Amino acid sequence: MFFLRAMPSALLAATAVQAAPQLVSFQHEVLPVLTRQGCNAGTCHGSPSGKGGFALSLFAFDAVADHASLTRDLLGRRVDIFNPELSLILRKPSTELAHRGGVKLPKGSPEYGILRDWIEQGAGKDPAGTPRCEGIEVTPSTAVTLRWPRHVQQLRVTARFGDGSRRNITHLSQFTSSDEAILEVDRVGKVTGRRHGQAAVMVRYLEHVAALPFTFVKPVPGFRWTNPPVANYIDTLVHAKLRELEFKPSGLCADSEFLRRVYLDLTGMLPDAAEAAAFLANENPGKRARLIDKLLASPEHAVFWAQHWGDLLRVSPTKLRSMGVEVMNRWLVNAMAENMPHDQFARALITASGDTFVNAPANYFRSASSRDDALETTTQLFLGTRLACAKCHNHPYDRWTQDHYYGMGAFFHRVKRIEVDNKKGGKGEVLVGTAIEGEVTHPRTGHKIAPWLPGRGEVTVPKGTDRRKIFADWLTHRDNPWFGRTAVNRIWAHLMGRGIVQPVDDFRDSNPPVNGPLLDALTRDFAAHGFDRSHLIRVILNSRTYQASSRTQRSNVGDLILFSHFQPRLLTAEQLLDAVCRVTGLPEKFDGLPAGTRATALPSPQMNHAFLRAFGQPARATACTCERSTEPQLSQALEFLRGGLVHGKLESSDNRFRKALDAGSSDQGIVTELYWMAYSRPPSQEELTVAIQHIAQAVDRSTALADVCWAIFNTNEFMFQN
Known part of the structure; x- marks a missing residue:
């Protein structure tokens, strides 16, 4: 049995009562110290190749390898059990010897004492049967709101062990702020607000990660909430958050602004002059809601939103061949036009088999051309999780472990892809199917890995059953906390310019939503209506939050994330090109496509088009929304200053x-x-x-x-x- 110590041995030695020395735990004290001090971070010895010939596993995910590296490598010189003070693991990070990383382990610090005592006790592994840590709890346990001048909070971290014991590990935990401009957290877990806003503290102990959201409010002199009108529950929940942080919402946008905004969001196009004039002249109070319904039912809406999904699904000739692009784009347009429920949409892709030139969804597994690619694409698109970090080691900023990665990968391990080229009598199509056997081998342990699902653990799949169907059942279940939230967040971001969780595909405890109740309410609504995409879009567009002016007020000029006003954003490359064409009355010509094809209807990227490339059209090489550039660039200004496309249309x-x-x-x-x-x-x-x-x-x-x-x-x- 071991006990985690709250004081270094130097302090214990000073006590009047002499007691038997406590056994230092390698797993539960030494490794956390190395993490806390940054020794096994990715920028230090936790990098794949280590530093200075000394390599540790990232954030101590491989205790066996770390013990060997500390005690056996370099002829055992890193630890000296006969004279612990001469151990390199103490002398270098304390800078008694030259250390490129600077002071990481000050002499006399509690962390120094833990390592020294462990070495003095023989630098051994933990005894057999030592209970493992099964989780951590942070106190306070729920989101914290602090108001000046009481803007300081002390955290306490408790570990739960397999034998039922609980121990204070605050002194062994690592604390990180998600936004140091808003809050700072010191080494002992004291949180101090720095300015008005929201941020989170991430707490790490071994592979366990927890996060606690904080809201800091600096009272605004003279602030008084005036109960602005609401159109639906979105406004109610947005206003609640604004009131908490003492911001006020802007008023409604002008009809001309709403008309242009909703046309661009739903169709990617500008309305023509006659449509705009008629809308502004119409005095019916329900005209905005009717316009939303009209645009949602338009063919242009289906085509434009199909392009959005084409980006995410990597629909390009490079990935799918031209014929694959054609059938996949047609399927996406039909899915949007028919308002295919999102759960059916996801299931059709994830369980697809057959000829990629015949069964369009099978192209999902042509773009995602390997087990790992299929896993990472699926979790990024439908779970909002960037799982790739867990392939080689436990995720550094989330709960996902390497075991989780390969356990979920088992659902895609048996997917087979056979390309039928000209020599085989084909045209380059791929036949997608599944094998009846085949298991994942863990790269670190060499053990076979059973299929694993979050919240369910290991899953037994009946023989002969396509494992992807089991995964799809779990994924699209209404009780799945990730599926609906991810879809809702993507739709919200498309319409509002940023997600409630941002980036939209990076859901993790240390990146909490800016308005959790809003995200939860939207998710419930989405699921209750059968994952109806059009219903959710309609609810958002009819809210005053969406229809808010982009003009800030003195009472909300400091808000960039809480949706107190509409955030202006640069048109996409395709929208902007279509807008230039619309104003000049000159359609663009694209290689291999019919005359009159709009840029917002392109089935795949036109990589030879200078204007589209300058304004951020993605190559569709990844499933990340970040591939589409949205930031202003010098090349964009040059396109309008002396670019051939704009000047050619002006001179025509x-x-x-x-x-x-x-x-x-x-x-x-x-x-x-x-x-x-x-x-x-x-x-x-x-x-x-x-x-x-x-x-x-x-x-x-x-x-x-x-x-x-x-x-x-x-x-x-x-x-x-x-």
Whole structure:
């Protein structure tokens, strides 16, 4: 039996009562100390190749290898059981000898004492039968809200062991802040707020990870909540969080802003001038809700949202061949048009078999071309989890272990892919199926790994059953806490510009939602309506939260994540290209596609298209939304300054304003139409006056109108969704 010590041996020696020395646990004291001090971090000796010839497993996930590295490697010089103070494991991190990592283990520190005592006791492994830690608990156990000046909280960490015992391990735990600008946490678990906002503290002890969300409120002088109107439960829950943090929501956006916003979100397109004028003239209070219904039922909506899923599913000729792209895109468009429930959508992909040129969902396993790829893609898309880190070691920031990785990988291990090329009488299709046997071997232990599911543990699959169906049953069950939340968060992010959890595919305890009750309510609604995508979109779009103005107020200018106002965002590459084409009246031509094909309807990336590439069109090489660049770049400015596409459309004799000139339209009429097409609104009197004066002073009207159109293109109102 061993006891975790709260004091170093130097302090114990000073006590009046002499007691038998406590046995230092290698597993439960030494390894946590190495983690706490950063010795086995990825930037230090926990990197794959170690540092300075000394390698440890990342965050102590392999205790056997770590013990061997400490006690046997380097001819045993790292520990000196006869004279512990001469051990390299003490002398280097205390900088008694040169150490590139600096001081990691100050002499006289409690951590130094633990390592020294362990060496003095023979640097052994723990005795057989030593109970293992089964989990940790952090106190306080629920989300904490602190208000200035009481913005400090002490944490306590307790370990639960297999023999039923519980021990305080605060002094052996590692504490990390998710946002040091908002909160700092010291080595003993004291949390101090630094500014207004939300952040989490991650606590690590061995492979166990826990996180505790914090909200810090600095009272705003004179703040008074005025009970703004709500349209549905979304507004109620958003307002509750805003009130807690003393922000106020912005008012509703103008009709022109809503019209442009919802068209872009649902169809990827701008409305034409006539549609915009009619909408603004309509005084019916229910016109916004009716427009939402109309756009959700439009074919353009299905095509545009199919493109969004095409990005995530890596639909490209490089992965699927041209024929595979064609059948997969058609299937995605049909799935969106028919509003296929999300659970059926996921199941169709995950359990697909057959010819990839015939059964479109089978292309899922052509893009995900290996067991590990299929596992990582599935968990990222449908569980919101980046599991790849657990392939080689336990996940450094989440609960997933290497055992979990290979246990879930067992569900995809038997998937087989056979390419039928020309020599075999095929056209490059892949036949997807499953083998009747085959088990995963753990790369570290060499043991066979049984299928494993979160919340269920090891799963027995009847012989002859496709393991993927068992996985799909678990995945799409309404009680699965990850499936619905991940789908809801993706849809919310597509419409609101950022997820309730951000990044959208990085759900973990140390990355909590900015509004947990909102995410939970949306998830319940989604599941209760049979994972109906259109229903959820309709609820979000009808909320005042979605329809909020992008203009900030003094009372919410500091909020970037709580949805107090709409966050402007750059149009996607395809949206922006279509917008340029829409305003100029000149469709773009794409290789191998029919004339008139919109960029937002492209079935796969056009990698030779300079404009699309500059504005972040993804190559669809990964299943991560991060592949699509959304940040402004210098190359984008150059496309509008001297890029061939924009200037070619402005100079074309067939563009909208040159045709209007030829038809005898007035300058005012042409400028007004350009504004309606670009902004879904007429020009203000000042905008119209400036444009007309510029045209009147020009030698050539058509050149002057090209200037006006170019100036429109270069405004934030055009390039951003507001």
